[in-house]
Amino acid sequence: MHDAATRAVGREWTDVEREGAIATITLDRPPANAYTIACHAELVHAIDLLEADPRVRVVRLRSASPKFFSAGADLRDYAAGSVEARSALADAARRTCARIETSGLIFVAEIAGHALGGGLELALACDIRIASRAQYTLGLPEIALGLMPGNGGTQRLPRIVGRARAAELLLTGEPFTPEDALEWGLVTQLHDPIDFEERAALLARRISVAAPLALSATKRALQRGVDVDLERALEIEAGEGAHLVASADAAEGLAAFLEKRPPRFEGR
Numbered sequence: 661m662h663d664a665a666t667r668a669v670g671r672e673w674t675d676v677e678r679e680g681a682i683a684t685i686t687l688d689r690p691p692a693n694a695y696t697i698a699c700h701a702e703l704v705h706a707i708d709l710l711e712a713d714p715r716v717r718v719v720r721l722r723s724a725s726p727k728f729f730s731a732g733a734d735l736r737d738y739a740a741g742s743v744e745a746r747s748a749l750a751d752a753a754r755r756t757c758a759r760i761e762t763s764g765l766i767f768v769a770e771i772a773g774h775a776l777g778g779g780l781e782l783a784l785a786c787d788i789r790i791a792s793r794a795q796y797t798l799g800l801p802e803i804a805l806g807l808m809p810g811n812g813g814t815q816r817l818p819r820i821v822g823r824a825r826a827a828e829l830l831l832t833g834e835p836f837t838p839e840d841a842l843e844w845g846l847v848t849q850l851h852d853p854i855d856f857e858e859r860a861a862l863l864a865r866r867i868s869v870a871a872p873l874a875l876s877a878t879k880r881a882l883q884r885g886v887d888v889d890l891e892r893a894l895e896i897e898a899g900e901g902a903h904l905v906a907s908a909d910a911a912e913g914l915a916a917f918l919e920k921r922p923p924r925f926e927g928r
């Protein structure tokens with residue numbers, strides 16, 4: 661049953677819609693979705709609101725711009741700011757990325773335009789990244805600006821594409837294509853523009869029908885286990901799974917299978 665979509669439009673760049681278990685955050689700060697501290701405060705607030713809504717399970721992070729996912733920090737704002745303001749911006753962006761990673765919600769970055777600097781770092785903090793096959797670039801060009809990625813790029817990129825590939829991308833700052841991103845595993849799906857919206861919506865739906873407790877426990881196990889030895893990682897998996905076994909959703913999932921009907925998960 662479709663409940664009515666609810667919508668909230670922020671002052672800086674977030675347009676948030678929710679329909680059922682699927683929320684969509686659309687970044688809309690022309691011309692490049694370049695962000696400021698206020699943008700990040702608004703984005704974290706939007707995530708807080710979605711996390712407080714028990715119906716939401718998956719968040720689609722997309723852009724209103726056909727050309728930019730996000731160009732990263734607003735360089736006009738950045739250049740005009742003090743060193744303290746610049747550090748505060750890096751800190752605000754880092755907090756947003758941490759908020760996405762520690763959320764129990766599943767975030768899918770839907771990249772269909774330039775994703776550069778902090779804009780790509782925002783996507784790297786998401787759980788899944790998919791892309792449209794079009795003429796745009798991804799990259800971490802900070803080195804060319806006398807900077808370095810400050811929102812997790814030097815740490816998340818090697819964990820996704822491998823240390824050697826990340827080293828070349830970080831130390832040259834060179835942009836790469838959506839095809840490269842698919843080859844390197846930075847995105848898991850690459851679709852023609854005409855199919856992208858439909859395939860992105862399908863992925864969100866596939867995730868949204870799962871039990872919320874199982875989604876968040878699996879996300880935590882994935883994240884907590886990636887940097888430890890296998891023995892400890894398996895303990896983490898067992899610990900995250902232990903409380904699911906006794907959950908009402910696990911009972912519902914098993915009952916639905918045996919009764920040959922769709923499960924109705926309630927997040928408990």
Ligand SMILES: CCCCCCCCCCCCC[C@H](O)CC(=O)SCCNC(=O)CCNC(=O)[C@H](O)C(C)(C)COP(=O)(O)OP(=O)(O)OC[C@H]1O[C@@H](n2cnc3c(N)ncnc32)[C@H](O)[C@@H]1OP(=O)(O)O
Pocket residue numbers: 691692694731732733734735736746747748750751774776777778779781801802805807808809810811
């Ligand atoms: C406790 C705290 C401790 C602190 C420690 C801190 C340690 C590290 C500190 C550093 C933190 C860094 C954080 C972050 O990683 C930094 C960044 O994100 S840097 C920005 C990286 N992004 C870029 O370099 C992209 C810049 N853009 C481009 O290269 C080009 O736009 C393009 C993508 C190649 C496309 O080119 P074109 O097709 O020619 O289009 P235009 O260039 O004309 O762009 C159109 C329009 O958009 C404006 N624009 C584009 N990018 C930005 C931007 N990043 N900021 C602001 N505006 C942007 C562009 O100016 C045009 O505007 P118009 O002229 O039309 O008004």
